[in-house]
Amino acid sequence: MNVARKPVILNFILIAAAVAFATNAVAADWQPRKPVEFVIMAGPGGGADKMARLMQTIIEKHDISPKPFIPVNKAGGSGAEALVHLKSKTGDDHTIMVTLNSFYTTPLRQPGIGIDSLSFTPIARMAEDTFLLWVHKDKGIKTMDEFVAAAKAKGKDWIMAGTGKAQEDELLTNFLNTTYGLSITYVPFKGGGDVAKQLAGKHADSTVNNPSEALGFYQAGNVVPIAAFTKDRLEMFPDVPTMEELGHPNAYYMQRSVVGAPGMSDEAADFYRGVFTKVYNSEEWQEYKKKKSLLGSFITGNELEEYWKVGIANHRKLLKEIGEIK
Amino acid sequence: METIQFLLDGFVVALQPMNLFLVIVGCAVGLFIGAMPGLGSVNGVAILLPVTFIVPPTSAIIFLAAIYYGAMYGGAISSIMLGIPGASTAVATTFDGRPLALKGMADKALVAAAVASFAGGTISILLFTAFAPPLAHVALAFGSAEEFALMMLAFGTFIGLGGDDIPKTLFSICIGLVMSAVGLDIMSGQPRLIFGDIPGFFHGINFLVLAIGIYGIGEILWTIESSQGEVSVSQAVVSVRRILDALKELLKSANTIVMGSFLGFFVGLLPAAGATPGSIMAYGFAKTMSKNPESYGKGNINGVVAPESANNAASTGSMLPMLTLGIPGSPTTAILLGGMVIWGLEPGPRLFVDQTEFVWGLIASLYMANFFSIVLNIAFIPIFVWVLKLSFTILAPIIFVLCVVGGYAPTQDMHDVWLMLLFGVVGYLMRKLDYPMAPMVLAIVLGPLAESSMRQSLLQSHGSVWVFFERPISGGIMVLALLLFLMPAIKVGKKLIVARRTGNAGK
Numbered sequence: 031m032n033v034a035r036k037p038v039i040l041n042f043i044l045i046a047a048a049v050a051f052a053t054n055a056v057a058a059d060w061q062p063r064k065p066v067e068f069v070i071m072a073g074p075g076g077g078a079d080k081m082a083r084l085m086q087t088i089i090e091k092h093d094i095s096p097k098p099f100i101p102v103n104k105a106g107g108s109g110a111e112a113l114v115h116l117k118s119k120t121g122d123d124h125t126i127m128v129t130l131n132s133f134y135t136t137p138l139r140q141p142g143i144g145i146d147s148l149s150f151t152p153i154a155r156m157a158e159d160t161f162l163l164w165v166h167k168d169k170g171i172k173t174m175d176e177f178v179a180a181a182k183a184k185g186k187d188w189i190m191a192g193t194g195k196a197q198e199d200e201l202l203t204n205f206l207n208t209t210y211g212l213s214i215t216y217v218p219f220k221g222g223g224d225v226a227k228q229l230a231g232k233h234a235d236s237t238v239n240n241p242s243e244a245l246g247f248y249q250a251g252n253v254v255p256i257a258a259f260t261k262d263r264l265e266m267f268p269d270v271p272t273m274e275e276l277g278h279p280n281a282y283y284m285q286r287s288v289v290g291a292p293g294m295s296d297e298a299a300d301f302y303r304g305v306f307t308k309v310y311n312s313e314e315w316q317e318y319k320k321k322k323s324l325l326g327s328f329i330t331g332n333e334l335e336e337y338w339k340v341g342i343a344n345h346r347k348l349l350k351e352i353g354e355i356k
Numbered sequence: 357m358e359t360i361q362f363l364l365d366g367f368v369v370a371l372q373p374m375n376l377f378l379v380i381v382g383c384a385v386g387l388f389i390g391a392m393p394g395l396g397s398v399n400g401v402a403i404l405l406p407v408t409f410i411v412p413p414t415s416a417i418i419f420l421a422a423i424y425y426g427a428m429y430g431g432a433i434s435s436i437m438l439g440i441p442g443a444s445t446a447v448a449t450t451f452d453g454r455p456l457a458l459k460g461m462a463d464k465a466l467v468a469a470a471v472a473s474f475a476g477g478t479i480s481i482l483l484f485t486a487f488a489p490p491l492a493h494v495a496l497a498f499g500s501a502e503e504f505a506l507m508m509l510a511f512g513t514f515i516g517l518g519g520d521d522i523p524k525t526l527f528s529i530c531i532g533l534v535m536s537a538v539g540l541d542i543m544s545g546q547p548r549l550i551f552g553d554i555p556g557f558f559h560g561i562n563f564l565v566l567a568i569g570i571y572g573i574g575e576i577l578w579t580i581e582s583s584q585g586e587v588s589v590s591q592a593v594v595s596v597r598r599i600l601d602a603l604k605e606l607l608k609s610a611n612t613i614v615m616g617s618f619l620g621f622f623v624g625l626l627p628a629a630g631a632t633p634g635s636i637m638a639y640g641f642a643k644t645m646s647k648n649p650e651s652y653g654k655g656n657i658n659g660v661v662a663p664e665s666a667n668n669a670a671s672t673g674s675m676l677p678m679l680t681l682g683i684p685g686s687p688t689t690a691i692l693l694g695g696m697v698i699w700g701l702e703p704g705p706r707l708f709v710d711q712t713e714f715v716w717g718l719i720a721s722l723y724m725a726n727f728f729s730i731v732l733n734i735a736f737i738p739i740f741v742w743v744l745k746l747s748f749t750i751l752a753p754i755i756f757v758l759c760v761v762g763g764y765a766p767t768q769d770m771h772d773v774w775l776m777l778l779f780g781v782v783g784y785l786m787r788k789l790d791y792p793m794a795p796m797v798l799a800i801v802l803g804p805l806a807e808s809s810m811r812q813s814l815l816q817s818h819g820s821v822w823v824f825f826e827r828p829i830s831g832g833i834m835v836l837a838l839l840l841f842l843m844p845a846i847k848v849g850k851k852l853i854v855a856r857r858t859g860n861a862g863k
Contacts, residue, residue, distance in 0.1 A: 067768075083694025091409045091698070100402065103690075104559065110547075111540050114558050140546070189816050195544055217815045218543055220808070223683040230681070233499030233816075246682040246704020314698065 060297035062097040062124055069127040070103045071112040072193070077159055077222050077240045077322075079103060081286055082128040084318055085156070088309050095305055099126075105220055108194040109136045113145045119291040123298035126153060126291070131284045132197045134338070134345040139196055139354050147342055151290030151299050152334035154306035157319055158283040158326030159240045161202060161259040162270065166232055167252055174276050177236070177256050178210045184235070186213045191225045191234035194218050196354045198284055199225070201345075202238045202259060204352045209278045229253055240284065241266065242322035266323040283325065285341065287334065303330050363485060366716030369414060370724055378411070378419040379721055383728045386426020387736070391434050393568060393762030396443030397427035397671070397688045405695050413699035414714050418721040420695065421675070424688055425477065425725040428631070428668045429733050432469035436462060436660070437743050438755050440572040440762060445631040445667040447567045447801075448639040451794050452652060452659025454575065459655050462741050467602040468657050469664045470733040472613050476665030477726035479617035480624070480672035485719055489708060492680035495625045500812035501823050503626065505833035507806035510633065512840030513640030514795045522844050524791050532799025535561045536807070543811050556771025563632075563800040565763050565776045570793050572759035573780020576752050578787060583748070599737065605657070612642050612658045613665045620666025624673025630686030631670035633805065636798050638666030644840070653794065672722060679707055679715060 068086060072078040079101075086099045104112035109132035119125040127150075137145040165171045171180055181188045190206075192199025195218045203216045217234065219225050222243035228234040230247045237244070238259070247253045255270045261281040263272055273280040288306055290299055309315055310328045318324070329337060349355045369375065389400035400423050408416030431446030436453035449469060456465040483491070498506075515525060538549045539560030550557040606613075616638040623634035642662035643652045652659045674686040682703040684690035696703050701711055708715055743751070763776035783793060817823035825831045 079690065080694065080697055083691070084697050087405070087409070087694065087698035090405070101691075101694075103687075111559055114555060118555050143547070186818065215815065215818070217812050219812065227496065227677075227681060227683050228499065231496035231499060246702065246706070249702075250705030252705065318697075 060123075060295070060301045062095060062298075062301070064124055065097050066095065066099045067119075067125045068099040068101045069112050069115060069125065070101055070105075071109040071127060071129050071132060072103070072105050072221055077242045077284075078128055078130050078286070079221065079223075080242060081156070081318075084314070085128070085288075085306075085309050088312050088314050089305060091314075092308065092312060094308050108132050108139075108197055110140060110143050110145075113137065114143055116150065116289075116291050117145055121293040121295075122291045123295055126302055127289050129285070129287050129289055130159075130198070131341070131345065132194060133285070133287070133289070134341050135197055135201075135349060138342070138346055138349055147338060148335065149292040151292065151294040152331055152338070153288045153290050153299060153302045154310065155285055155287040155326060155329045155334055155337065156306065156310055156315070157286040157324040159242070159286055159322075159324055160264060161198065161238050161240060161282055161284070162244070162255040162264075162267065163202075163206070163257045163259075164229060164237045164239055164244050164248075164253045164255055165235065166229055167254050168232070169235070169254075171256065172254065174257050174271070178212065181206075181210075181212045181214060181235070186215050188212070188214045188236070189234045190214045190216050191219055191228040191237050192216055193220070193222050193225055196349060196352070198282070199238050201348050201352065202280075202282060204348075205280055205282075208351075209280075226253075240322075242324075245322065260325070264323050265320075285337070286324070286326075306330075359485060362712060362716045363720060365713070366718075366720030367723075369713060369717035370418060370720035374411070375415050375418050375717070375721065376724070378415055379422045379724045380728050382419045382422025383426040383429075383725055383732055386423035386428075387430040387433075387729065387732055388426075389423065390427030390430025390432075390446070391442050392430075393434055393438075393440045393442055393572070393758045395765060396431065396445065397424045398691065399765070400424075400427055401688050401691045405691060408695060409698075413696075413701060414717045416695065416699060417692065417714070417718050418725075420692055421718060421721055422725040422728075424671055424692075425668070425722070426729050426732075428477075428671050429470060429473050429729045431667070432473070432660070432664055433466065433740055434758070436465045436469060437740055438572070438751075438758065439575040440755060440758055441564070441567050444564050444567075445635055445671075446663070447563075447571075447632070447797055448635045448663035448794075449660055450567075450571045451639060451663075452654070452656050454571070455653070455655035456657065456660065457744065461655070462744055463598055463737055464602040464605070464657065465660050466737050466740060467599055467734065468606055468609070468660045470730050470737075471603065471606055472609075472616065472661035472664040473668040473733075474726060474730040475613045476617040476620055476668035477672060477722070477729075479614065479665075480621040480669035481719065481722045481726065483621055484672055484676060484722070488676060488680065491625060491676055492705070494622075495677045495681060497829060498626050499827075499830075500809040500816070501827055501830040502833065503809035504806060504813055505824055505830040505837065506623070506626070507802050507809065508837035509833050509840070510637045510640060510798065510802055511806075512837040513637065513644045514798055515841055515844070521790070521792075525795050528786075528792050528795040529799045532796035533803045535566065535796075536563075536800045536803025543808065554771070556769055556775070559767060559769075560804070561775065561800065562766055562772060563797065564766055565772045566779050566800055567797055568759050568762045569776040569779025570783030570797070572755060572762070573777060574783035574787060574793075576755055577780065577784040579748065579752070599734065606661070609658050609661045612662050615641060615645070616662040616665035617669040620669030621673040623666070624670030624686070625676055630674055631667045633801055634670035634673075635663035635667040636801055638662040639794070640798065653792070668726075675718075675722075679703055679718075680705060 070079050070082045082101050086101055089095050089099050116127050137147050171177050190203045200216050225237050226239055226243045229237045230252045255267055258270050258272045259282045260272050389395050401420050431443035432449045434440050434442035435446040435449040436457050439454040441447040441450050453465045538557050540547050619638045620634040639662050642658050643649045674689050677683045678689040678693050684693050763773045813823050824834050
């Protein structure tokens with residue numbers, strides 16, 4: 031009996047081990063089984079959109095994923111459309127999203143949509159985008175003092191075009207208003223590309239575009255940067271003073287991150303982390319970061335979650351200041 | 357002269373064997389993608405973007421532009437043959453294309469669509485070639501006030517029509533506007549009209565869902581009812597002679613084609629508008645300017661050529677802001693723009709100066725894509741017409757399946773499929789009650805554009821509506837639009853005066 035039983039137990043253990051090993055192997059090698067929906071939380075032509083499409087093409091070019099990433103723009107409601115969409119995909123392993131700071135502000139402003147920013151799966155922070163204050167060349171404004179004087183003279187008729195409601199651009203507009211005693215009127219548009227066009231076509235007096243959005247018009251000499259909302263001067267704009275130098279320190283950055291649907295399996299999250307590590311390290315991405323004056327290193331997992339917690343607290347404070355939330 | 361030199365250099369690039377091959381393949385693929393309901397140039401270009409990494413950037417954009425062009429041609433095919441819009445840009449083509457097919461003139465409608473597409477493409481490329489840099493300034497001059505004025509003009513063309521029942525037209529526009537307001541508000545981010553809390557409504561009502569429902573499903577129901585099962589659609593004939601005759605007849609529509617091409621091109625130029633509003637507006641204008649507007653919607657050939665010339669012209673037009681401003685004029689160009697970034701090109705005001713080979717290679721390839729698209733299209737007409745010879749009992753299920761796929765494809769949400777079926781039934785009932793459907797489709801396309809541009813303008817002016825009249829461009833367009841709005845009243849007034857005079861004469 032004893033002799034006969036031993037092999038059975040052994041077999042059992044062996045089979046169990048084999049099964050465990052097999053599942054482990056499968057887990058480590060999780061791969062998408064169908065095209066991955068790559069949601070973009072902003073409209074076509076803006077900074078987030080251009081970046082997402084660049085990531086997609088890098089993934090295709092270097093064959094990083096066996097299945098393609100299909101970008102889908104969901105810009106509606108300052109990103110609420112994208113957030114709600116991702117929430118509806120809870121537990122889905124084939125939906126990820128490129129996000130920005132409306133990732134913090136939209137859920138805070140609209141508790142009704144029931145989004146908790148921390149419920150999303152942290153995959154990667156790919157960069158931090160910077161903000162500059164831009165005016166049209168024909169205004170003849172070159173320094174912050176001239177900007178303040180011109181904006182004061184025009185009062186509430188000074189138009190600042192920006193992306194979305196109570197998002198990055200409006201927060202910075204509010205900062206300028208309170209710091210310099212201005213009464214700039216903020217007008218929201220659907221994407222950074224559209225905003226850049228408003229300034230180039232002189233439908234707006236100023237913008238706080240990201241460098242990537244204003245670059246084309248800057249290189250053509252249509253628009254001029256006045257100040258940078260960064261800690262140090264940007265390599266690309268060495269003559270543009272930071273707000274700190276101007277005596278009103280305000281370093282404000284926009285995250286360029288990738289998140290997964292809430293409740294995504296760890297195996298899938300690991301797969302995407304691997305994908306975006308490769309994207310981050312690719313020559314194209316590094317080149318793009320440099321050309322578009324992007325800062326920020328690659329962070330993921332818990333570190334990214336901690337980064338979000340700081341971001342949420344910071345934005346709660348900023349939104350309270352402009353009276354958007356209580 | 358310099359332009360011609362650049363263009364010739366461009367042709368040298370476009371005529372290289374590989375590029376020529378890519379243009380032909382691209383046109384054929386585009387034709388197919390455009391003809392499949394639910395799949396449009398956006399999906400086609402997005403799916404094939406990765407393919408382009410194996411070729412140099414100039415060849416890549418040539419290939420994608422050929423797909424874009426081919427899809428504009430292809431969209432008309434299913435609109436005419438099956439009554440389902442093949443792509444959003446071809447919705448207006450169903451209005452008259454389908455009735456023509458039902459009358460046994462499908463070949464005529466297809467030829468008209470192909471020729472109009474060719475003319476629209478050619479006129480717009482010529483404009484593009486000659487005036488690209490100055491036209492970029494036109495695009496920049498359009499702010500939100502001008503955009504709103506343009507939308508009003510578009511609505512005006514649908515209201516100020518003599519033929520249709522005006523209260524019913526107004527009702528149809530209003531329903532469309534209400535539906536376009538569904539979803540998350542662009543300006544405040546608050547959800548609107550989501551019926552409690554149905555997540556499917558968050559992204560709004562996709563107008564393709566409405567169009568496929570009304571024209572696809574509604575059409576099947578209508579045919580079943582009106583034919584009582586005995587449908588004979590086999591009178592479709594096609595021959596070289598008929599095609600040649602159709603070409604000759606098209607000379608009469610030359611005015612409409614030219615109008616559609618110019619209008620489409622200029623609407624396409626404006627960032628954020630694109631080919632769909634362009635084609636619908638061209639239809640509206642053609643109908644307004646026509647001597648017998650009541651024949652539209654019942655199989656008027658001009659109702660096919662206007663949107664078809666406009667959508668091809670608009671697709672060329674929308675490349676202009678993409679190349680010169682770095683702002684996509686349509687969803688498809690947004691994807692092309694993404695491609696350019698990875699090819700290492702910086703779209704924007706400097707592109708025409710720094711990348712002449714790329715820019716002019718692309719422009720030259722547009723001429724070629726246009727040429728090959730019409731050749732392929734006309735060559736395939738007999739095959740398309742053959743579809744109509746299928747008996748209705750086979751065709752109806754095929755149309756139904758295509759409708760469901762087309763409703764599902766854009767958002768991949770079953771919610772939209774149910775919505776589409778609902779629209780099909782409601783659309784059928786509204787049609788029985790003689791409500792015009794086209795204004796509703798127009799309203800759902802233009803509604804969101806009109807709303808955001810109006811609110812942006814009013815924010816800039818601190819609530820003063822004079823902003824729409826103070827600026828020269830928007831003021832001019834607004835006055836035109838108001839005249840169109842008042843046209844029914846003017847007509848009624850005229851009738852009253854005439855009646856009074858004749859009444860007086862009678863005494």
